[in-house]
Amino acid sequence: MSRDRTVTAVLGPTNTGKTHYAIERMLAHRNGIMGFPLRLLAREVYDRVVEVRGPSVVALVTGEERIVPPRAAYWICTVEAMPDMAADFVAVDEIQLCADPDRGYVFTDRLLNTRGLHETLFLGADTMRERIRNLIPEARFIRRERMSKLSFAGVKKTSRMPPRSAVVGFSVDGVYAMAELLRRQKGGAAVVMGALSPRTRNAQVALYQNGDVDHLVATDAIGMGLNLDISHVAFAGTMKFDGRRFRHLQPNELAQIAGRAGRHTNDGTFGTTGEAEPLDPEVAEAIENHRFAPIRRLQWRNPRLEFGTVPALMTSLEQGPKHPDLQRAREADDLATLRALWAMPDMHDKVRQGPEVRLLWDVCQVPDFRKVAPAEHASLLARLHDFLHEGGTIPEDWLARQVARIDKTNGDIDAISKRLAFVRTWTYVAQRKGWLSDPEHWRGETRAVEDRLSDALHAALTQRFVDRRTSVLMRRLKQKEGLVADVNDKGEVSVEGHLVGRLDAFRFHLDPSASAEEAKTLRSAALAALQPHYNLASDKFYNAPDKEIDVTEQGGLMWGEYAVGKLTRGADALSPQVEVFVDDEAGADVAEKVKRRLSHWIDRRVAALFEPLIALRDDEALTGLARGVAYRIVENLGVLPRADVAQDVKSLEQEARALLRKHGVRFGQFTLFQPLLLKPAPTRLRLVLWSLAQGLDEFPEAPPPGLVTVPEVKDAPQGYYAMAGYRLAGQRAIRIDMLERLADMIRGQDTRGGFEANPDMLSITGLTLEQFADLMGGLGYKAERGERTKVKAAPVEEAKPADALDPEAPVVVEPAGESAEPVADATPPDAQPAAAGEPEEVPEPPSEVPPAAPEEAPQPPAETPEDPPAEVPGEMPEEAPGEMPKEATAEVGEAAEAAEDEIEVFYTFTWAPRPRGNQNRGPRREGQGKGDRPQGKGGKPRGKKPGGPKGGGKPQVHSARPPRKEKAIDPDNPFAALMALKDKN
Template sequence: MNSSPPSRSAAIVVAELGPTNTGKTHRAIERMLEHDSGMMGLPLRLLAREVYDRVTARVGEGRVALMTGEEKRLPPRPDYWICTVEAMPLDRKVDFLAVDEIQLAAHRERGHVFTDRLLHARGRKETWFLGADTMRPMLQSLIPHASVKRATRLSQLRYAGRRSLKSLPPRSAVVAFSADRVYELAESLRRLRGGVAVVLGALSPRTRNAQVAMYQSGEVQYLVATDAIGMGLNLDLNHVAFAALSKYDGAEQRDLFSDELAQIAGRAGRHLNDGSFGTLNTLPELSPRVVTAIESHQFPAVRSLIWRNAELDFESPEALLDSLCRAPRHNAFIRVERADDFDALKDLSQIPAVRDLVTDRAAVELLWQVCQIPDFRKGLFGQHVGLLRETFLQLSAGDGTLDPTWLGKQVSPLDDVSGDLHTLMDRLAAIRIWTYISQRSSWLHDAEQWQERTRHIEDALGDALHERLVERFVQRAARRSARRFVRATTTPGASGSDSPFAKLGLLLGEVSGADGGAMTEEQFVQRVVDATHETFEVDALGGISFEGQPLARLVRGTDRRSPQLALAEPEVWTGGARRRLERRLQALARDLVTEAMGGFPAESLTGAGRSPVTRGLSYRLAEGVGVITRAEAWEQWGLMDEESKERLRSLGVREGRRYFYVVDALAPPAMERRSMLTALFLQKPLPKGVPRDVTLEAAAFGPREARAFGYEVLGSVALRIDVVERLCEALRHPQGGPRAQALFQELRLDAGARAAVLRELGGAAGPGAAQKRRRRRRRGNKPPSHGQPAHAGSHPSPRGSGPGARGAQGGPKPE
C-alpha cells in the first residue's frame, strides 16, 4: 500500500459521518441499488449477513453475492456484493462501493485493512465511506475532494442513571464484555423476567439470527450481549445498560473511551423512537463529562490511522517481513504494532522444515496465505502456529493439496453437538477455521464436499448452541418454540381439514434433526433460510412449497411487482421463526418478479442517479413486467441519448413493431411467472391455456386483461405477444410473405380470423404484399401518432390505431 494520500479521481467520493441511528447504512444501500452494480464492506460477518438479507429482500438472491472469510453465496451473475471488509474482492470493478464503520481504521489490529480501503477502494462512479464524525478531519486531509456530510441522529439519546436488573424496562439490553459475565447476567434476568436472548461476537450467524429473531418478535423482552451489538446491528431497543465500563482489548484491560460507549449506547432508540442509556447499580454513575459527550455526540477527532505496507516483497521470508515492517511515509499513519498473520510468519520462518521449502517467490506467497488463516479459537498461539505449520508442509508436498485423511481427523471430532455452552462455543470456533480453509478451493481435492461438510457441522453446532441458550435462559412457559416442532392438537389420521396446508404442523416431526430426533423449529427455519432459489417450488397459483410441503402462498399486493406473502398456518410458527421465514420468502418473491421481467434490473434503472427519460421508460417497463406498447415508450425513447439506448439494449430491451419489451420477458418461464403474478393481482383464476397456448379466443379475457396476461386481442382471437411480434416482423420484411404464411399455418386460424388479424396488424400475407407496402411508403411517411397506449384487452382500430400498428405498415422506426 502506498502510504501517500491518493490523487483526485473523477469518481464521486462521499463521506457520510455521524452518530448511530442516522440511517447511514440504509441510505448507502438505497444508493447502491440505484447503480447497475455495487459492493459494500461491513465490519462484521453478522452485519454482512443482515445487510445481505435486506438487499435480497429488495432485489432477490439471484443478483446478490455474500462474501465473508467463512461463507460465500455466489449466484452465477451477481450485480451486488455484500462482504466483510477483509473479504471485499477489489479486483471486481463495480459502479458503487461503500465501506461501513470507517473509523475502525484507527483500530490497533484491524485498522490497517480499513485504512487500505480508505486509500484505494473505489467504485467506478461513486464511493461512500460511512462512520463516526470523529473521522472528519482525517478524511478531509486524505481525500480533499470528498464530499463530507454530517448525518443527524433521528432520535434523542438520554442518560437514565443507574438501575438494578429488576427495574430494567422491557426492550432493554445489558452489555458485558466477557462470555462468562454475559451468561451470569442472562441467568439472573431469566429468574427475574422469564427469558432473555443472548448475542455474542463468537456466535455463528445462524445462532445469532435465531437469538435476535426471538428478541425482535417479542418472545423475550430482554437481551444480554457483548459489544458485538455496537456495530450496526438493528435491534428494537429502548434502553442500554452497561454491566461493565472496561474490557480487555487484546493487549490490556482498559476503560472504554467515551466514543466506544456511545457506539454501544446508540443502539437504543432506533429510528424515530427516543432511547436511554445507563449502568447497572453495581457500577458508579457515569461522569457528567462522558454523559454530555454521549448525548451531544461530541468526541475527540481521530488523529492517526493504523497502516501496513501492501507492496510486499516475496523474494524470501526475511524480505517479506522487512516489507511488512516498512514505515509509512505520511504522518497521518502509524504502522500496525502487531497482527496474528505477522506473528505467525515470524514463528514459521524460523522452523527449519519450513525454511527448507520457501526457496522461491511462489512458496513465500503460499506461506503468507497460510499465515492469514485466522485463529478463531483465541487460545494458545503456539497451538495455532502448529496447525499452520502442518497446513503449509502438506500444501508444499505432493500435488499441493491437503491430505483428506489428515483433514478428516481434524474435522471429525468437531462433528459433535453434545456438551455445555462453553464446549459448543469452543467447537464452533474450531470449525470456523476449517470452514475458512475449505473456501480455498485450490488447497483441497474436493473443495465443494469439504465446504458442505464444514458448513453442516457449523450449522449443527449453531443449532445446538441456540437450543442450549434457550434451555438455559428462557423458561418453558415464556417460549414454546424450544419444543420439538410437532403439533399436539391433531394427528395425520385424525385431521379433518381439507386445507392443503393441514400437514404443515407435522412436517418437522417427519424429518430428522442433527441428533437423529424430530427436527426443531429453528433447524427447519434455518434450512429454509439457507435454501437456494431452485429448492422452492412455486405453482401457477402462487403456492410456495419447500421439500414437497406447502410453506406459504403469494397474495395480492399493491401491483403485480409487489406480491405479499401469507405463511401456511401462521399460528404454528413462533414470532421469531415467522420473521425469518418471511424475510427469506420476500427475497424469493423478488426473484420471481425479476424472472417475470426477464432479468430487467428495474431497481437500479429507476434510481435518482438516472436521467428522467431513463427512469421514466424503465419505470414503465417495470410496471408492464417487461412488456409495454410502443405508444407508452415512444416519447421517452425519442428523447433518450444513444448511450442510454445502448445501455437498455444491452439489458435485453428491444424495439418491436408493436411493443417495447425485454427479450427474456417473452420466454416461456417468464411468461409463466407473469401469468401467475397477473392472476394474483386480478384475483381471478388463470384463463384456460394461458400462457401455454399461443392462440386463444378473445372472449377468454375480460376487459383490459389480455395484455396484462401477455396477449393481444386481434379480432375474435387473442395472440400471445411474442407471436404478434414475429408476425409483424414477417409482414414488414421484403420477403416476409412466406414467413407470415408459415406462421398462420402454425396458428391454424380460420379464414375470417386470419383476415381480422391481418387487418389489425396492417398487412396482407400474400403475393405482392411487400410491393404494396413499398408503394404505401412512396406515397409518404407520416410519423406515428403519440396517442394513449392500448390497454390490455382492448381492440386496436383496423389498419393501425397507434404507433405499433403503423410500424407494421412500414412507418418510421423510432430512434
C-alpha cells in the same frame, strides 16, 4: 477524472440511516460492493438486499462463508474479504475503525485505495471528518442527524430493567452471568456475541425481536450496525480487554454502543447496571449531544508486500507510513504466526522462492478462531503448509477426521462453542481456492457441521438463559391474545402447553418451582385462562351430592380432596357460618354459588346429626324449669354435666322429666345426655361446633370411636371431655354412657364399708386392676391396696361355673394401655336403646351420707389359679406301674408348697368424698351444686359389715366353701413325674 472525486463521507451518530442510505445508493447502480466490519452485519445486509433484488444477483463473501451466484452483481462482504475488482459503487461501513489497534490497518487500506468507478461511500462517525479531509482532500461530506433522542437514565438495578433493554458486557463470563440473572428475574434473555455463527446469532435475535424475551445481553458487537428494537442500553461494565490489556472504553466507543437504543424515531435511553461504575456526567453529556474528540491517527500497514523471500516479506510488513495522520499498526496475528513458522528448523529449506513465500503467507492469514494458544495455532498452520507444499492440497481423509472429531452436538455451552470455533477454521480452509481437491464438497460438509453446532448452541443458550414458560406467557399477555388453559385430572394447570401450577377446586396454587420473579407472570397468565374452569367447577360443585362434601376436625369444608371453605362462628353453636376458599379472580358469582351450596350442606348436616337436640330446642310444650334445663342441654350440644344443673334437676317434677325423656334425654348419675348424640359422627361435629363457639385457634380431636376409656389429653381446653362424650377420672377419661353402667354396678355395693371390683366392672371398662383403681380414685373413691394368699382352685368335678373368675384378671377384655382398644362387650352408644338398663329414675344422692351396701353383701367369688394345671388330678389309679423317684417326690412337694404361698393383689374401694375441681376443667357456674357421688340406697346399712380381716390384720380369705385338705400325691402314680416336670418348667 480523479478517483478521489467519487468519494463521499456520510458521517454522523448512530440511528441516522447511513447504512440504509448506502444500500439505496448501491441499488441505484448496475453493480456494487459493500464492506462491513462483522460477518453478522454482512449477513443481515445480504438478507435485506436479497429481499429486494433476489438471490440470483447478490453475493455474500466472508472469511467463512461464500455465496456467489453466476450472475452476481452486488457483493456484500466483510472488509477483509472485499474482492479486488472494479465496481460502479463501493461502500465501507464503520470507517472509524481505521483507528482500531487490531484491524484498523485493513479499514485504512480501504479508505486509501478502494474506489468505485462512479461512487464511493465511507460511512461512520463524525470523529473521522478531519482525517478523511487530510487524506482525501477532494472528498465530499454529508452530515446526517440522529432520528431520535438519546437520554442518560443513570443507574438501574437489573430487577428494574425496563422491557426491550440490552445489557452490554465485555467478556463471555460477564455476558453469561448477566443472562442468568435476567432469566431468574425477567424470564430470560437472548445472547448476541461476535463469536456466534450467523445462524446462532439470528436465532437468538429472533427470540428478542418476536417478543419471546424482553431483554438482550450482548458484547460490544451490537455497536457495529446491528439494528434491533432496543429502547434502553445498560452497561454492565466500562472496561474491556483489547487483546493486550484491560482499559476503559473511550466516550466515542460508549456512544457507538449506547446509540443502539432508540431506533428510527423512537427515543432511547442509556445508563449502567450491575457492578459497573456510574458514568461521569461529562461523558454522559457528550454521548447525549454526540460531541467527541476527533481521531488523531489511523492504523496503517504497508499493503505493497515483497514476496521474494520471507525476510523481505517481514521487512515490507514492518515498514512505517509517511503521512503524519497514519501510524504503523502493531504486530498482527498473521505476522506473529509468520515469525513462528519461519523460526521452525526445516522451514528455511521448504520456503525459498516467491511462490513458496506467497503460499506461506496465505497460510499465515488463517485466523486463530480457536484462541487456544499461539504455539498451538502455529503448529496447526505448519501442518497445513506441509500438506500444501508437498502434495498441493490438504488430504481429504485427514480433513475428514478433523471434522468428524468436532461433529458432536452434546455437551454444555462452552463445549459446543469450542467445537463451533474449531469448525470455523475448516470452513475458512474450505473457502480458500486450490487448497482442496473437492472444495465444493467440503464447503457443504463444513457448513452442515456448523449449522448443526449452531442449532445446538442456540438450544443450549435458550435452555440455560430463557425460561420458555415465562417468556411465552409474557408475550401472549402483552399481545392480549386469548390464553387457553388445560386442567388435567390431577388438577395440574397448563397454559399454552406450559405447566404453571395446580387448581384445587376454586383456588389456584402457583408452581412451587417458579421463582419470585416468575410468579407474577405465571399467575396473571393462569388466572386469565382459568375463568371458564371456575365457572364449570362451580356448576359441578353446586350439583354434587352431599356425600361428596365433608367437614374436617378443624372445621375445614372439603369437596373430595379439595378444601373449598371453612366454618366460622355463627349466632349460636348450631348455626355456624361459611367462609369459602375462592380466588378473587373467579368472580363474585362463583363465590356466591359455592357459599350457598356449603351453607345448605352444613345446615342439613347439623339438622340430621343433631335431630333429637333440635327437636328438644323447638318443643313448645316444654315450659318453666323443664324448658330451662332443655335450654342448658341444647347450649351444651346434648351433653351436660349433672353437677352444672343439680339443683334444677332436683326441682323437676316427674311430668317435666317425662317430657324431657320423650326427646331421648337420659338423667344419668353424672351426666344429662342424649345417647344418640354420643355416636362418632355427632361427637366429631359437636367438637367442631363447640370449638367455633369457644373461639379456639386449634380444635381438639375427637377420641377414636369405640373406646370406653382414653388416656388424659394434656392441655385439653375446659369443657373438652364433656363435648367428646367422656368424663375425666384420674389419668383416664371414661365414656359417659359406660360410666353410668359402672355406676349402676357400684350402686349395689357397700361403698362405706368397702368393696372389691368384680369381673363385670373390669370388663365394661377394659382396664387392669391398677388402672381401675386410678379411675375409681378420680370418681371420689379411696382405693386401698392389699395382698393375700391366693386360694387354690377346687377339683374340676366340683368347680364353680366360669363366672367365678379372678377380678384382677378379666378374661374378656385386654388391659388398656396408652392406646386402649375397643372393649368387646361394651355396647357402643349407637347400639343402646335410649334408656337401656337404666332405672326409671336415679334417686338424688344425699350430700354427705355414702351409699349403703345391700342387706347381705355378696362375698368375692372363689379364686382361680392364674396358671391351672393342664389336667387336675382327682383319684389316682391304684395300679399305676413303676415307682416315682425320690427326687421327683421332693420336687412335687416343693411345688405344692410354693403354690400354697402364692400371693395376689387386691383393692378395696370406699367412698371418700373430697373437694375436687370440675371434671371438665371448666369454671363452676354461679349457683352450681356440689359434685355428685355414686348413688346408694339410703338408710342405715343392714347385716354384717364386710370389715377388715381378723387375726392380726391378715387378709381375710373368702371362699365359696371351706377349703379341702390337699391329698398327698402317691409317689407310685405315673402322673407324678409329669407334674414334677411341669412345675420345674
